Amino acid sequence: MSPERRRKAEELAARYPRRQSALIPFLQYCQEQDGFVTRQAIRDGAEMCGLTEAEVESIASFYTLLFRQSVGKHLIQVCRTLSCMLRGAGELQEHIRRRLGVRNGETTPDGLFTYEEVECLAACDRAPCLQHNLMFHYNVTPDEFDRLLETWRASRPAVSLPAE
């Protein structure tokens, strides 16, 4: 484990009565740095908690916000559950898929945009909603999406999965 990671691991572990509690925050931290949970991160997490790599892999694979493959600089997660669906999420999704030329779960060939349809984001009163790099956007119409897309294209966020 790199010294910097070790420091972070210790800092996180100190927050909890037991070290393993810091595993998921630690993987989130690694993911913020590497863009996804790498094999090295799995190893480091195992070392930090006295677990086997297998155990860490099992744990990591459970959570949808821990990615085992790299995602685009822009992670676009659109809600697909009932309230958003009632207010046009389906049309928004179709629009985005067409605009980006990807299917659910895919990344654009330039590696910039990853598109995911996700479950209820607890913003049902401002439907349809989406998250861009975990930041909320509400009442997103197809036109609004196009506008957002332009601003995203113009920006190059350092991380797509912020940890803190």
Place this chain on the structure above:
Amino acid sequence: MTNGRRMVRLTIDGTSLEVPEGTLLVEAAKSIGVHIPVYCYHPKMDPAGLCRICLVEIEKMPKLQIACNTQVAEGMVVHTASSRVAEGRRGVLEFLLLNHPLDCPICDKGGECDLQDFTLTYGPGASRLTEPKLHKPKAVDLGPTIVLDEERCILCRRCTRFDNEITHERRLIVVERGHRSLIGTADGKPYTSYFSGNTTEICPVGALTSKAYRFRSRPWDLSHADSVCTQCSVGCNYRIDSRFGRIMRTYTRENPAVDDGWICDRGRYTFNYLYEPSRLRQPLIAVDGELKAATFDEAIALTAEKLGRAAQARRVGIIGGGRLSDEEAFALQLLARDVLGSDNIDYRASAQKYASPPRYEARLADIDDASLILIFGAVTPEQAPIADLRIRRAVARRHARLLFVGPFVPPAFVPSRHVPYAPGEIAPLMRALADVVHHGREEQGEGFVAEIAQALAQAEKIIAIHNGRDPQAVEALDALLDRLAQYDHPVGVLVVGAAGNARGAEAAGCVPNLGPGYAPLGRTGMTTARMLDAAARGEIDALFIAGANPALTFPDGALVRRALERVEFLAVSEQVMTETAAYADVVFAAASFAEKSGHVTNLEGRQQPFHQAVEPPVQVATDAQILAALAHALGKPWVISAEPAVLFSQLEKMQRPARTRSSRDPLPRPCVDDPVPVPDPASWPDGLTVIPIPHLYAGGGAAAHDPGLAPMRPQPFAVFHPQDAQQRGVADGTRVRLRGPGGEIEVQARTGDHVPPGSVLVLADMPEAPVNKLTNASGYGVACVDAATVTASQELSA
């Protein structure tokens, strides 16, 4: 009350019963013969409540409850066969069958599959199961032993829980979640547990199957024989399943006191060597230095003549017994003493000196509630794997402390403490411990003495486990235990045998100074070392070696080779050609344990019967038959019977006094040779102390010839401390030659922190690279890395 537990009265399907409180419903029902189906529940593991097939109806509870995690309660009224229960079970089965491939006709589990069985009993009609199946990976290669069919998997997690709760290895996992869940390993790494085969048994469906048994047979075609595994000294009970006289597989046969229902992969998969070309199928006689097929009678006649002649001159020796049955070991010493008139008999063909603790004999089950487990010499995960599971459980589940004393850190899957002690220094440590414990000064003492002494003083029950190699350490341990026992600490000792029936051979009289039942003879024949030495000097003319391979296993390899080369006549009884048999003038083709009946005695002294499963090849004889034939040819047919039952009744009588003696009376000990010092690494240029290490799949006999074990068998390797490796320009994975005063071997180099600097751990008992070329009679050696031979290797360490 029974066992201090309050009794609870309840009713199951109209039958009233009383069981101890805390009993699970599923077990309570079983006790009155009411069958509740289960998939995820396994009596050896914590209830998981996952599969939901065990639903039952409990009066006053609105929902169906699972019987596997519901404890009995006073006055509980349970229905296991109501229509609601039937509907619930049918529902669960329907869900399980939805995506199940229904490929029973080609499934190994067919005929002993719980999914198949419960579907017939409780399942839905096929009508609604028209859903197109979801597909998952099939025939996933999980590792050297196991194939996984994810489509058949019902995610009961027995396998991952076994790997977690029983082996504590934690390498088998569930990845993903929901219906995408799969059983797997980290990053697809092979699943290499020594216990992998058990998962194929506990898997309630045909998801996990063993490569060795895949597509070989159907359960209903198999004949069964109750046997005992003899691959190590634990003596797990198993069943040998055969078809048309050929062994198809082995299967656990639970004995809670010994194996707790598990067997290791070495035991499970070592039987296919019997069907290899290298299996000896008829006796061989050396003609002009080459072994040629001979008849049994020819071999007997020649051997009898040579042994008889040598015996007359008092120049005969017999080695072996540790891999024979109790009856045959008994017969072997009869051959020496009562036929040939010699006490030159010794089962000890390796560095092991003792197989039985003289006092404080422990049972395997004593590990379960030990509070301190002290191990030196023995490497239990490699040498007594199923006993090691008990150790793991005691540590992980009951918070026992695990202390290793010795030169290197052995593999451990549960928290343990390693106390580094150089080879040869264990005895002084034990003495120092005895001293401080005796004087109640636990906190004093040098180095680790204080630490261990305090641990000992605090422990409520102590189990010591060793390998019987260091007589002085064993003696000192006994003194230490005396002190501890004075303070009312229950103490016990287990000696891990180098050969599966070492203890049986010792108890049957295969040592120079003790007869059957440890009866002191008042006279002493030659030990193995002395016989070999005498042979090497031309003072013994004939050697008979039965089921032993000293050429590979005896620590002073140079001596064995000199002896076997020099001795005028050597007869060997074996199942396969071994390093020792290669020197022989006569080789008898011996039957395997599966091909005979008798008893074996495990490391705790438990004498267990085993039954013949298959017939040996026509020209193959049991060792009892060979020994009886020799006695006959030597003119004393009445001395040795070929019948195990006859031999056993004779032996049993002679063993009775030792069995019934008071526990205060120490057992007499086998005589041992004078200690030989551990070679000084400074005595050799750039020398490193050679420490042989055991491996479950090492060995020159069956293990070397069994195709089933081949994928698991390690390459010969040596592990260096990283510093030593660097100094010598040795990198992980390179091939190096280790050279010592007695010879040299080529191994693959590895590095590891668990090796003490200045030492090298070398895999023992590998015919390709016999470590006994480097070691002396102390069991340790000295060697340097032959710089010229360091070459990069393609095969990186696993």
Place this chain on the structure above:
Amino acid sequence: MAPFEPVLTRGLGRLDLTDLSVYEAQGGFGALRKALRDMTPEAVVNEVSASNLRGRGGAGFPTGRKWSFLPNDGRPRYLVCNCDEAEPGTFKDHMLLEQTPFQIIEGLVISAYAIRAERAFMYIRGEFLEGYRIFRRALETARERGYVGPRIAGSDFSLDIVVHRGAGAYICGEETAMLESIEGKRGEPRLKPPFPANAGLYGMPTVVNNVETLCCVPHIVERGAQWFSSIGPPKCPGPKIISVSGHVRKPGNYEVPMGIPAGQLIEEYAGGLEPGRRLKAIQPGGGSSAAIFEEDLDTGLDFDSLAAKGTMLGSGGFVVMDDRTCLVRAALTLVRFFEHESCGQCTPCREGGQWVARMVGRLEAGEGSNADLAILRTLNRTLTGTNLCPLGDSIMPFLSSVLRRFPEEFETHVTQAGCPLAAEQAVAAGAGA
């Protein structure tokens, strides 16, 4: 009766309650001082018990009762605040988190004091990154002011609050899955017994409470159990935030007295339906609840009244569907939700959930059959009540309720091989925003 004044959401939208001084100016942390100064922990528990406060996380379990289950055996105790809000249609905790974090902190500290917890954990849904940041900042401020940390507000009581972020899993809202998740494991519900009160976080006695539940506590301490229990039905009283979404003119969070009739909520708070639209179905208590219909509009929104109607108040996620709604499609989004969020441990939820999602998916795509419908009509018998945790039991209720009420809509999807409403829906899409 005096008109209902918002309690939990007072000032929201007008005031910046993420500013501690604003919160204090409103009387914030007064209850905390009062509890620590004037009340024993038992007195706080008694007051909460007397208030009849019932958990706002979904199950409606009496909070005081839950607190009194903790064994008195000297082991450390933990309090966990459940802010994993992911129940479809529910967005109240999200709002409380982002807009009034100090109220949560105050509730946490008082409740921890009441149960003598050694440490408190704030479990925040992974997706709520902004809320997480807001809460962390608020916690820092509260710590600086001595409301959290050692010797709080000059008392002998000390408490550390650990903020823990989730990582994407609805099931972690289930309390035992949450404990597993805080322990750094897969968020899989535990087999019960043992219950968290006995063996919870790290095996210690633990209470898990919802954000809104904890937010009620300072008000009960401040204004008394009697005041609280006088709001709404006595057996489940108090203010309640209902998250209204779907086809109403003014979706949003509305704090109402418990027991308010559904129709009144729609008309008086949520602006009613769009002109010309007719109500088709309401999901009154999150994605796990069975639907109610036109004829149920006078049903009071409280745990008992909705239970009597065969559904539940749950988390208070109130989703309104008007006559444009294709109920097959509505049901599909929900069963797909449960399929996606099943942890996969137990058979019915894992396999059954996936089966149901496939069947409803087929129906929605016009590829369903009458056999599918026949199976769907029976599955609530084997799929509900047989699971390890309530998630699996949540798959069928909405689907069964709409299938029972509007069978022809489902049948038409089979006979017409598609949705009869499709054309109109396209029109509705524009009105969505």
